[in-house]
Amino acid sequence: MTDQQQPPAGVGLKDQASGLRQLFGEGFARVWCLVSSLPGDPTMMVALGAANALRRAGQRVLLVDEIPLSNRSLLGGTPFPVRYDLGQVFSGLIGIEKVVKPVGDKLWYCVATKLRRAREDKKAKLPTLTERLHRANIDVDVVIVASTDPHRGTHQLFAEDMEHILISGTDDEALEKSLHMVHELAVLFGGSPIPVVTVGGRSSDVGQTSFEQLQTRAFELMDQPLEHQGWVRASQLASEDENTVDSMMPSSLFRMMAGRIFPEGIVQGRLAEETKGIEALAAS
Numbered sequence: 001m002t003d004q005q006q007p008p009a010g011v012g013l014k015d016q017a018s019g020l021r022q023l024f025g026e027g028f029a030r031v032w033c034l035v036s037s038l039p040g041d042p043t044m045m046v047a048l049g050a051a052n053a054l055r056r057a058g059q060r061v062l063l064v065d066e067i068p069l070s071n072r073s074l075l076g077g078t079p080f081p082v083r084y085d086l087g088q089v090f091s092g093l094i095g096i097e098k099v100v101k102p103v104g105d106k107l108w109y110c111v112a113t114k115l116r117r118a119r120e121d122k123k124a125k126l127p128t129l130t131e132r133l134h135r136a137n138i139d140v141d142v143v144i145v146a147s148t149d150p151h152r153g154t155h156q157l158f159a160e161d162m163e164h165i166l167i168s169g170t171d172d173e174a175l176e177k178s179l180h181m182v183h184e185l186a187v188l189f190g191g192s193p194i195p196v197v198t199v200g201g202r203s204s205d206v207g208q209t210s211f212e213q214l215q216t217r218a219f220e221l222m223d224q225p226l227e228h229q230g231w232v233r234a235s236q237l238a239s240e241d242e243n244t245v246d247s248m249m250p251s252s253l254f255r256m257m258a259g260r261i262f263p264e265g266i267v268q269g270r271l272a273e274e275t276k277g278i279e280a281l282a283a284s
Contacts, residue, residue, distance in 0.1 A: 028130040029062065031159040032261045033145040035185065036167040037177035038199060040071035040148055042234070042249055046167060047146035048079060049254030054262055055106035059141045062100060062108040062133070064158070066147040069113070080109045087114030089132065090124035090157060096132045108140060116154045130159045142262055148177075150184050164188065165229070165260060170200040170210035178214055179221070186224045193227035194218075195260075199253065200234045207231025230256065 034050070036043035044067055051061045064086070065078060084099045103109045118124040133140060145158060155162060164185055168178040178196075185194055196214065198207035211228045218224045232253045 028134055028159070029140045029143045030262065031130060031143040031145065031162045033147055033150065033155060033158070033162060033164045034167060034257065035147050035150045035164055035181050037148070037174040037181060038167060038169050039073070040067040041073060042199075043067060043148050043167070044072075044079060044146055045249045046253055046257060047144050049249065049251065050257035050261060051107060051142075051144050053254050053258035054142055054144075055104070057258070057262075058106070059262055060106045060108075060139060062110070062138075062140045062143045064129075064143060064145040065109065065111045066113060066115070066145055066149075066154075068149070071148050078111060082109075082111050085114040086110055086112040086129070087116075087118040087124065090115060091118050092125065096136050096138070100133070100136075100138055108138070112145070112154075115157065116151050119151070119154045119157065124154075124157060126157070128157055128159050144261065150181055152184055152188050155188070162188075163261075164194065165257070166194055166196045166226075168196055168198050168210065168214060170198055170206050174200070175210060175214055179217055182214070182218045182224055182226070183222060186222050189224070191223075191225075193225040195227050195229050197229045197253075197256065198231045199249070201231070202233070204231045229260070232256065 034043065034047050036046065038046075044065065047063060047065075051063045054061050069077060080101075080103045082099075082101075084094055086096075086099055088094050089096045089099050099110045100108050101110065115124060127135075129143065133143075143158065145155070147155075150164075155164075166178060166181055166185070168174060182194060196211060198211050201207055201210070208228070208231065211226070211231075215226045215228075218226055232250060234249060234253075
């Protein structure tokens with residue numbers, strides 16, 4: 001191949017992704033947990049949006065749904081039909097192939113709503129999720145865990161090295177939930193700052209103020225530092241329940257999460273799209 005020649009767009013993206021995985025755990029998938037004090041439906045919307053952004057950029061993504069059905073209303077259940085749960089896998093009842101199912105191009109999905117109970121009952125055993133995926137030849141680059149009630153003992157079953165980011169609402173109820181989540185995550189972070197994205201309110205000032213309130217209380221109660229990753233506006237929608245208001249998450253939040261989870265993968269995907277565009281223009 002001469003210096004002027006270029007490989008076809010998209011060729012080698014899978015090999016590049018596999019090579020990148022070697023930098024993050026001997027070929028195992030990278031695991032991120034989106035811990036959210038938002039209601040279940042907006043939380044799943046963010047996780048699914050980030051997963052779609054990553055798969056469009058060429059990454060192979062597994063979405064693990066840890067949100068209980070009792071915390072959902074808009075979707076009326078899980079976004080994809082399921083029969084089994086990861087809790088059954090870790091309890092040794094079924095194989096992981098029965099739980100992790102492809103639901104789209106470069107996208108897999110499973111639920112883990114029973115895993116915490118299995119862990120508390122001492123039925124859930126190692127190896128980790130990333131090891132199980134590797135052994136079963138389920139080749140994914142990224143695992144995104146969506147959670148509205150994180151439990152550090154359960155999350156230790158996902159991977160030996162797992163990243164977290166806290167998505168915090170700006171109202172008083174959400175801040176209380178976020179503080180509880182900070183308490184749960186503090187042990188895992190070992191004194192390192194917990195990254196926080198604030199969502200909601202009419203201006204960035206609202207997001208900054210709510211973060212400062214959360215940071216102050218986290219310091220006072222736990223001596224736990226936080227790191228503000230930014231604020232995102234959320235549109236308010238009328239709910240069927242007159243006593244509640246649903247939130248519509250903007251696509252900018254999906255891209256923000258995807259870029260945080262796999263920044264080099266997003267860049268590769270954009271380069272591939274640009275190359276395709278250039279080739280299309282040259283052929284016209």
